[in-house]
Amino acid sequence: MALRTIASRKTLAALGSGLRAQARLATAAAGAYSRGLVTFSLPDLPYDYGALEPAISAEIMQLHHQKHHQTYVTNYNKAVEQLVDAMAKGDAPAVAKLQSAIKFNGGGHINHSLFWQNLTPIHEGGGEPPKGLLGWAIDTDFGSLEALVQKMNAEGAALQGSGWVWLGLDKDFKKLVVETTANQDPLVTKGANLVPLIGIDVWEHAYYLQYKNVKPDYLKNIWKVINWKYASELYEKECP
Amino acid sequence: MAFRPLLTRKTLACAAGLGSNGGIATSFRGLQTFTLPDLPYDYGALQPAISGEIMQLHHQKHHQAYVTNYNKALEQLHDAISKGDAPAVVKLQSAIKFNGGGHVNHSIFWKNLAPIQEGGGEPPKGSLGWAIDNDFGSLDALVQKMNAEGAALQGSGWVWLSVDKELKKLVVETTSNQDPLVTKGPSLVPLIGIDVWEHAYYLQYKNVRPDYLKNIWKVINWKYASEVYEKECP
Numbered sequence: 238m239a240l241r242t243i244a245s246r247k248t249l250a251a252l253g254s255g256l257r258a259q260a261r262l263a264t265a266a267a268g269a270y271s272r273g274l275v276t277f278s279l280p281d282l283p284y285d286y287g288a289l290e291p292a293i294s295a296e297i298m299q300l301h302h303q304k305h306h307q308t309y310v311t312n313y314n315k316a317v318e319q320l321v322d323a324m325a326k327g328d329a330p331a332v333a334k335l336q337s338a339i340k341f342n343g344g345g346h347i348n349h350s351l352f353w354q355n356l357t358p359i360h361e362g363g364g365e366p367p368k369g370l371l372g373w374a375i376d377t378d379f380g381s382l383e384a385l386v387q388k389m390n391a392e393g394a395a396l397q398g399s400g401w402v403w404l405g406l407d408k409d410f411k412k413l414v415v416e417t418t419a420n421q422d423p424l425v426t427k428g429a430n431l432v433p434l435i436g437i438d439v440w441e442h443a444y445y446l447q448y449k450n451v452k453p454d455y456l457k458n459i460w461k462v463i464n465w466k467y468a469s470e471l472y473e474k475e476c477p
Numbered sequence: 478m479a480f481r482p483l484l485t486r487k488t489l490a491c492a493a494g495l496g497s498n499g500g501i502a503t504s505f506r507g508l509q510t511f512t513l514p515d516l517p518y519d520y521g522a523l524q525p526a527i528s529g530e531i532m533q534l535h536h537q538k539h540h541q542a543y544v545t546n547y548n549k550a551l552e553q554l555h556d557a558i559s560k561g562d563a564p565a566v567v568k569l570q571s572a573i574k575f576n577g578g579g580h581v582n583h584s585i586f587w588k589n590l591a592p593i594q595e596g597g598g599e600p601p602k603g604s605l606g607w608a609i610d611n612d613f614g615s616l617d618a619l620v621q622k623m624n625a626e627g628a629a630l631q632g633s634g635w636v637w638l639s640v641d642k643e644l645k646k647l648v649v650e651t652t653s654n655q656d657p658l659v660t661k662g663p664s665l666v667p668l669i670g671i672d673v674w675e676h677a678y679y680l681q682y683k684n685v686r687p688d689y690l691k692n693i694w695k696v697i698n699w700k701y702a703s704e705v706y707e708k709e710c711p
Contacts, residue, residue: 287633304684397575397654398633398654401631421631444677445679450676
């Protein structure tokens with residue numbers, strides 16, 4: 238299935254008075270805020286729900302995409318609308334209060350959008366080890382692909398609560414890193430120079446219906462459908 | 478099923494003398510380790526509110542893992558303390574809080590639930606019932622509040638009804654991951670904790686956490702919560 242574009246443009250009418258917006262705070266002079274607003278929609282998966290079996294069940298893929306990711310998209314759009322509104326009114330407490338919903342739902346949308354591209358059916362190259370520059374960088378920075386996988390699996394298994402385990406690229410140092418983030422925090426929250434190459438969702442909803450409490454089995458099996466081609470493309474964009 | 482005791486005593490040899498970094502090492506006591514408490518009801522006894530499959534996994538796998546890993550972390554901590562290895566002591570705190578909290582929280586949780594035929598879901602009477610009306614307006618209002626906070630919790634965690642034992646007031650709170658309620662305030666005593674980790678409901682309710690929250694009240698053990706409350710507010 239072709240990927241639908243992630244964003245659709247929705248422009249709202251500009252504030253009536255044009256340049257001036259009313260500020261609620263005595264000290265702040267709020268600037269103008271025209272209501273151009275980009276909203277987001279759920280990206281299609283580039284494969285069928287059952288295409289990653291037996292590594293990840295179709296039931297999980299469908300719920301994960303149609304329920305969990307969709308909810309993040311819906312709630313992110315809602316939070317952004319409320320944020321634009323609060324900014325237009327100069328309502329600083331409301332703006333601050335919305336940051337949690339923005340980070341959580343926006344992060345959820347960002348993380349899952351990458352995740353679907355990090356996975357691919359076996360007959361489309363899922364699980365095929367990386368070649369080229371990324372393969373070489375993995376050997377340099379971790380010793381071998383197996384060593385990297387062990388490291389990510391260990392960190393993913395040890396993660397307390399909900400979160401993600403990442404293979405990231407520090408684009409300043411040109412070094413690969415393994416990182417974890419909590420809840421839906423995107424990788425960039427661990428470092429502004431970090432570019433995610435592969436993210437593995439270790440929230441219980443990502444595996445529980447199939448693997449129950451045995452998170453390590455999920456981590457062991459997901460590598461069979463990891464899309465190293467896509468990760469290599471991302472890597473080569475930053476490290477040409 | 479009768480409760481097995483939560484603790485078994487395991488005594489290690491005493492040590493005396495100076496630590497390697499010059500600190501004074503006094504003789505220290507043994508280490509208490511923990512065991513998985515039995516449930517006071519069968520795994521299927523809370524159906525249909527909570528499935529037998531969930532109860533069994535939740536108890537035998539999740540809670541057991543917290544107990545096992547807590548004991549392991551305690552032993553390592555005991556060892557690091559005896560060696561005066563401060564970095565190791567600090568490094569272990571995360572495992573202690575997570576697994577110890579997991580054991581503490583789940584031990585409370587099993588007592589917070591009861592089969593319908595043993596009073597599960599029966600509204601609280603007596604002083605706790607009165608306090609709920611006083612502090613929240615009604616039991617329904619309290620339930621709505623806890624369900625809203627439980628549904629809104631980002632990631633994994635718990636939603637609590639507690640009593641602030643200093644102020645003698647009821648409070649609704651949430652904690653992340655396996656943080657016990659006391660991390661939100663040393664005066665807070667947990668009366669009811671509801672686990673909102675996905676493992677607590679996903680096999681049955683999938684992504685629809687609000688349905689789990691709506692249904693769990695049918696098996697909440699208000700008798701136990703009242704006992705705890707009356708101990709703090711006699």
